[in-house]
Structure formats: structure tokens, C-alpha cells
Amino acid sequence: MSTKISKNSTIPKPNSYPINAKNVIKWLEQSDPSIRHIANEFILKTTYINYNTFLKTYKKAIEEMISILDTNVLQFFISIDDKNKSNYWIMQIIEKYVNTNKYKIIIVSDFSKIDHSYPVIIADDASYSGSQMANTIEDNFQRTKLDIFILIPFMSNTAIDTIKKSYSDNLNEGTIMFLDKSMYIMKPIYELIDKNKIELLFSYYTHNPKYIREYPIYFDHKVADNYSSFPLIYTYGIIPNNYNKQIIHDIHKKKLAMKDIFDKLERIPLLKNCTIDIPYNIHVPPCPQQPYKLNFKKLSTITNKTKTI
Numbered sequence: 001m002s003t004k005i006s007k008n009s010t011i012p013k014p015n016s017y018p019i020n021a022k023n024v025i026k027w028l029e030q031s032d033p034s035i036r037h038i039a040n041e042f043i044l045k046t047t048y049i050n051y052n053t054f055l056k057t058y059k060k061a062i063e064e065m066i067s068i069l070d071t072n073v074l075q076f077f078i079s080i081d082d083k084n085k086s087n088y089w090i091m092q093i094i095e096k097y098v099n100t101n102k103y104k105i106i107i108v109s110d111f112s113k114i115d116h117s118y119p120v121i122i123a124d125d126a127s128y129s130g131s132q133m134a135n136t137i138e139d140n141f142q143r144t145k146l147d148i149f150i151l152i153p154f155m156s157n158t159a160i161d162t163i164k165k166s167y168s169d170n171l172n173e174g175t176i177m178f179l180d181k182s183m184y185i186m187k188p189i190y191e192l193i194d195k196n197k198i199e200l201l202f203s204y205y206t207h208n209p210k211y212i213r214e215y216p217i218y219f220d221h222k223v224a225d226n227y228s229s230f231p232l233i234y235t236y237g238i239i240p241n242n243y244n245k246q247i248i249h250d251i252h253k254k255k256l257a258m259k260d261i262f263d264k265l266e267r268i269p270l271l272k273n274c275t276i277d278i279p280y281n282i283h284v285p286p287c288p289q290q291p292y293k294l295n296f297k298k299l300s301t302i303t304n305k306t307k308t309i
Helices: 019-029 033-044 051-069 086-097 132-141 158-168 193-200 242-254 258-264
Strands: 048-050 071-078 104-108 119-124 147-151 176-177 218-220
Touching: 019 033, 033 193, 048 051, 051 147, 086 104, 086 119, 119 132, 132 158, 158 176, 176 193, 242 258
Parallel strands: 048 218, 071 104, 071 119, 119 147, 147 176
Antiparallel strands: none
């Protein structure tokens, strides 16, 4: 299957979601004074990737990938269940920046249709734990001699190691390749803030703060879920005070879900364009609104030639 966005297609563009400095001040003022300095440090250690920076980084990543692969056929693999996920949105960005006068783009969703003459490219926006990409390899690539290129410019070292291990454990004999010069390595919270401080701050959000491993980074196009980032803070602005702490600890004792008491929590939205009335969804944080969830446009047959690389 070879596809391409049509000439008049527009890539869904996210809104802008920088940190709201005024609201951060209010949020800190209403935080427990004993951990206010830690909460402030957490905000200062947060990385915000705006959309323009994301696009510039991705364009450089595509350029580096092309130079490494040294082929005029770019063969992308997208699992068939990835429709409406970030992979398809990323393909629209890729197709915008690849010069189809020089390079042919092939998108394959069926392993049996892969051309073994060319490397396989698996693209996404970011990888935190690497588990999703590792599962893609495990589900689709076993005992092959295929070379695989992971086109993900925002990754953690944990993700890289996890993906490499999956490729090896599934007895593949080719090469697994990653970006180098255009790679942004995302660091987990425990590499940025002292362990004791992390435990003190996150005792306000969970009954067991000893295993906080997420990443203090977010993008204009998404805040990752609670397994990867901190939507309770970024998206919902839950204040780390004793009132909220008591409620959250009580629901853990009663084995209730956060959604059951969400409306009782004191919150101040920390991101511009995020409002206090957004619905609770810790698995797909609704603010920032992912453009591929709201405005996904299916890739259509290649009909035009694009620009740049």
C-alpha cells in the first residue's frame, strides 16, 4: 500500500499551550508551604516543546534518517490498529518534508507486503518507556533479517534500550537503527530532582511516591498519559496541598478511582488554553487536545509532489 496526503490536505495543527506564569504563581501560593519550593523546582525542570520546535526537530530527523539509510525508497510500517493515533499524523508531517521528486514513500500495514530490499522505517512522535514500539516489533517482526530504522526524535534512554532488546529477543538478524544528531533524549524526573524531594512532592498525588519514573516534558500536541508524564499537574493543575492529599489518600484506602472524586479537588490550570472544566481522562489527557484525535484525516493516494528534503 503506497499512500500520500492529497494536494489540498492540511496537517492538523495543535493550539499553543505554554505554561501560564500567573496561574503557576497562584498554584504555588495555594500549595503546602512545606513543599512549595519543590513544586516550584518541578515546574522549572519541566520542558515544554512548542509546535514549531517539534516540526524543526522532526525535519532535521528526517534529513538525518535519509542520510543514514542512503536509499531513494522510504518504506514505512504502520500497524493496522494505529489508525487515529499519532503515527498517521506523523506520516502527514513526513510527507510534507520529503521531496517526492527524489524519494518514493511506501506505507505498509501488512507485514507480508513488506519489500525486503529496503529498510523498514517505524515513525512516531515520542517514546518514553519504549513499550509500545517494542510491542510493535514483537507483534510483527520475528526471525527476520530486516533492517529497522526508528524515526522518533524524542526518546528516553530507557526506550532505546527496550526497543533494542525487543529486536534482539525476537531473533531478528538485521540492524536496528536510531537517530543520533537530531535525537532529543528525554530525562525522567529522578535524573532531574533529588529522590527525597520527589517523594515529598508526589506524596500529595499518590499513596506510594517511591516509584515515580515519569518524564517532566510535554508538547503542544499532547501531554502524555500518567504512565509517561504528569497530567495530574500539567493538564489538571491539581494543587499539592493537604486538602487534596487527604482526598487522594482516602480514595486509595477505599479503592476508589480518581474520577470519582475529581470534582472535589482544588485545581488551577497550569497551561494556557486549558480550562478548569475539562473532563477527567488520565489515559488520554484532553488538554492539550491531540490534533490526530480531533481532526484526523485519512491518508489518500499519492497525487502530488511535495517539497524540501
